[in-house]
Amino acid sequence: QSALTQPASVSGSPGQSITISCTGTSSDVGGYNYVSWYQQHPGKAPKLMIYEVSNRPSGVSNRFSGSKSGNTASLTISGLQAEDEADYYCSSYTSSSTPSFGTGTKVTVL
Amino acid sequence: EVQLVESGGGLVKPGGSLRLSCAASGFTFSSYSMNWVRQAPGKGLEWVSSISSSSSYIYYADSVKGRFTISRDNAKNSLYLQMNSLRAEDTAVYYCARDWGELLWVLNYWGQGTLVTVSS
Numbered sequence: 116q117s118a119l120t121q122p123a124s125v126s127g128s129p130g131q132s133i134t135i136s137c138t139g140t141s142s143d144v145g146g147y148n149y150v151s152w153y154q155q156h157p158g159k160a161p162k163l164m165i166y167e168v169s170n171r172p173s174g175v176s177n178r179f180s181g182s183k184s185g186n187t188a189s190l191t192i193s194g195l196q197a198e199d200e201a202d203y204y205c206s207s208y209t210s211s212s213t214p215s216f217g218t219g220t221k222v223t224v225l
Numbered sequence: 226e227v228q229l230v231e232s233g234g235g236l237v238k239p240g241g242s243l244r245l246s247c248a249a250s251g252f253t254f255s256s257y258s259m260n261w262v263r264q265a266p267g268k269g270l271e272w273v274s275s276i277s278s279s280s281s282y283i284y285y286a287d288s289v290k291g292r293f294t295i296s297r298d299n300a301k302n303s304l305y306l307q308m309n310s311l312r313a314e315d316t317a318v319y320y321c322a323r324d325w326g327e328l329l330w331v332l333n334y335w336g337q338g339t340l341v342t343v344s345s
Contacts, residue, residue: 149329149330149331151330151331151332153270153332155270160320160335160336160338161262161270161332162335163331163333166333167331172333204269206272206330206332208330212284213272213275213284213286214330215272216269216270216271216272219269
């Protein structure tokens with residue numbers, strides 16, 4: 116049950132687009148289309164932003180999009196806004212029939 | 226409105242036990258699998274345990290297997306986590322989270338968490 120690898124931090128200016136990567140193996144990210152992304156503001160509970168690689172739950176801005184290539188999934192935030200500053204975590208189903216979270220990425224809006 | 230409210234956290238000595246509860250409302254509790262996810266201070270999210278809607282399937286992270294027990298009472302709309310043989314590294318905020326469906330591993334509702342501190 117190893118954590119998926121994410122960059123520790125990503126930053127961008129308002130209006131720009133940023134991409135957060137989530138790297139796993141063929142036993143998790145690469146093997147299943149069950150990748151989710153969560154946003155967490157300081158002191159708050161996580162919030163589901165993307166599920167099944169690229170699907171957005173109702174109410175989540177279309178500025179958030181997800182994709183996957185091989186063993187790496189990605190979350191792109193377009194038109195970056197101050198409210199997007201938060202920690203982001205990916206999660207994937209694994210061959211152990213359990214989920215695994217990513218190491219987390221702090222997004223800073225410059 | 227879906228609500229998940231955790232309780233039972235607190236300060237416990239190493240080797241001690243604690244039982245966390247999660248009271249659910251606003252949805253048909255018996256139709257969804259449930260999860261516990263924890264977050265150590267200043268650290269990332271760590272999945273702890275999951276239980277299917279009818280308790281037929283239960284899963285644990287290796288880090289808690291043999292020490293923690295997840296359970297649910299569908300009549301009481303409640304989820305539990307019995308934590309035994311606690312260690313300092315179990316110190317974390319423990320979140321109760323509802324799955325999108327049955328073991329889909331998509332956590333679309335979360336409680337606000339309860340803090341567990343293991344220290345002498």
